[in-house]
Amino acid sequence: MADDIREIIEKYALQNAVKYKAAPQAGAVMGKLMGERPDLRGRAKEVAPIVASVLSEVAEGGPERWKSRLAEIAPELLTELGGKREPDKGLADLSGAEGGVVMRFAPNPNGPPTIGSARGIIINSEYVRRYGGKFLLRFDDTDPVNKRPMPEAYGWYLEDCRWLGAVPDEVIIASDRLPEYYKVAEELIRRGGAYVCRCDQAAFKALKDGAKPCPHRGTSPEENISLWEEMMSGGLGPGDAVLRIKTDILHKDPALRDWGAFRIVTADHPRVGGRYRVWPLLDFESAVEDHLLGVTHILRGKDLMDSERRQRYLYDHMGWSYPKTIHWGRIKIHQFGSFSTSALRRALEAGEFSGWDDARMPTVRALRRRGIRPDALRKFMVELGVGETDISISMDSVYAENRKIVDPSARRRFFVKDPVEIKIEGEIPEVAAAPFHPTHDLGFREIPAGPKLLVSADDLSDLKVGASLRLKDLSNIEILSLDPLRARAIGTDPHQAKEMRLRIIHWAPPGGVPVRVMRPDGVDSGMGEVGIGEDLDRVVQFERYGFVRIDSVSVDGVVAYFAHR
CATH class of the missing domain: 1.10.225 (NK-Lysin)
Structure with a gap:
């Protein structure tokens, strides 16, 4: 203290x-x-x-x-005071961590990890990696109604933790541990630190807002134990009683006055069914678990400072020492909206997304599907550091890290968005030999060519008759007509193209493979070279378009997920 x-x-x-x-x-x-x-x-x-x-x-x-x-x-x-400080980069030292730390990431599993979750997973595990100790993954799943857990989400968190290089040393599921919380509640009651409130919600709020005590606040520990047993046995129903922690009823902040620790909930829980009918609220469950698990340091959003202030009353009643707390500000990412799992779940159920790994989702599963590498995300989050200032960032920083990782091994492929046919007169090669990479020796692929090819509509917007172009890795051409699109071959020498400073565009054969690219901002459709089908689950670069991960290959064509440019 x-x-x-x-x-x-x-x-x-x-x-x-x-x-x-x-x-x-x-x-x-x-x-x-x-x-x-x-x-x-x-x-x-x-x-x-x-x-x-x-x-x-x-x-x-x-x-x-x-x-x-x-x-x-x-x-x-x-x-x-008007002071300004430069934002810190990297992780600051933790006070009192020299002998090792116990740190936890404690999600409510009502959906999969988001990018915000990834920050918590990465930073907590990184501090444990630095100082030694234990990294805990704790599922705070004690709200079976308002934030109802998803059975699949428990596995999703474990899977994404492994992918992020943050395998937990221990996994704790709160819904398995209610008897532990009941023991603490009963001890609190006996110590006079908690009481059973029989007020309805509106009545208690009026008292709390007026800094007046609940009429049941002075009930003896013996009477409170009896009422607690009624809550447990079914003698009291939902809304009939709440176990409250005694605080300072005159505290200037009404949110800290005699907060609720347990309430009666008769809805089945997805994991434990109807085994329990008295459920702890998050501030109680989290506070007790932090003590029972020996957590030494808590990383917590600064918007949860009131939680800490409430929990300290519980710790004082029990004679416990509170862990060291580090608060951090919110992060907002320009390319995405809310990280609220509840809001995302509602949008998904309304049909706005195809799944939790939809390219538009701010989830770790979506980033994985798009071809973002875990070490890129981890490096970005660590360098972002921990600070109380709210920050607004761009995914471009993650993409830049990812590009460094994937570029050396990413095969190059031709993909033509919104294809338009071009007919070419003169001698044009029947096959193009194109390198898989411009600077790394990854070999060559052969692409069928010929007098009829497909080019992107985007490359035609400012095209004029008489203009000369180079079809990448194939031929130099001169435009003869725009409607219909016709050209004539003027040689295959790439040095000629360089001397003439010809604009280079990519192309695809009419007999290629249909491709759909799922992007965070929509869907692009077009035609690609047939060899794309060989790159299932790989990250490749569609030349002059961007990096994508080949998600599926079928008789209907290829589906790719856009990573970044």
Whole structure:
């Protein structure tokens, strides 16, 4: 407890010192401390020496040291003062991690991992890799109604963790561990730290908002144990009772006043059916598990600071030490909308997506299907680092990393979007010998050619009669007519094309293979060279179009998923 208090005192002492460019003032710091920890108001005499000790340590520094330290431990307070700091790159050191860490990623499995989930999986596992210890994957699946788990999602998370190079040391499923939570609840009741509230939702909200106690708050532990047993046995039904944690009913933030820990839910759970009827709310389940599992450090969105404040009351009642917490801001990715799994699930059920791996989905499964490599995503997330500032980023950074990885081994193939037939007069080769890669020795492929070929409609928009072009790896041509599209061959020498500075376009044979490219922004259809069918599940580059992963090959043609340019 003393260490936790010292951390709070230090950040407010530093803020005061930076603001006034002078040693921090005890009164101002004490006021800030009591505002954040109202539970300490009755212990001012006990707290005052700790405040004096911390202020003495801070006063030994100077303006630069104060600002630097504040940026390190509480950058949001520096922002309040108008201070600016450059965003950190890479992972900052973890305080108190030298002897190893226990860190967890704790999703609700109501859908597969999103890109946001990938950040949590990668960063937690990377810190464990750096310091040693355990990386836990914990499924917080105790809401069978509002965030109903998907049975398939448990396996999806394990699969995506493995793909991301973050195999968990242990997997915990909260719905298997309700008896553990019941033990803690009963101990809390006996200690007087929790009570059974019989108010209906509206009545309790009115009391809470008015900073008035629930009429059941003073019920004895013995009576509360009896009511708790009624909740468990079926004597009370849904909405009849809630187990609440006692906090400061006068706290300035109503959200922290006597929060709910358990409620009665009679809906079946996808994993455990109707085995339980009293279910913990997330703040209780998560707090208890962090203690039981020995979690040392928690990475948490700054929007969940209230969760920590609520959970600390539970830890105080039980005499537990709270893990160190690192808050980070939200990330917004330009190419995608919401990462909310619930919102994505509703859109999927409404038919807006073909599946969780639809190219338009911001899921790890979709990125995998598109040909994004895990090491590209991992490198990007690690370099992004951890900071409290909300950030807006582009997937282009991930794509740049991926391009470095896939380019050396990606075969080149011809794909013509929205094909238009061109007839060529004169001598034109019947077969083109085209390299699989312009700079790496991956060999050659042979593409049937001839006097009738297909070119992309995109290449015709500014084309004029008399213009000369080079059909890549085949022939130089001069345009004779645009409608219908006709040309004549003027030689096959690529050096001639270079000397004439001819524009180069790609092409496909009429007897090629139909191709559909699934993109985040729609679908492109066209014709490709027949050999594309040999590249199932590979990432290839459609020349002058972009990198794609060949997803399926059938009698109807090829389906490819677009990765990036």
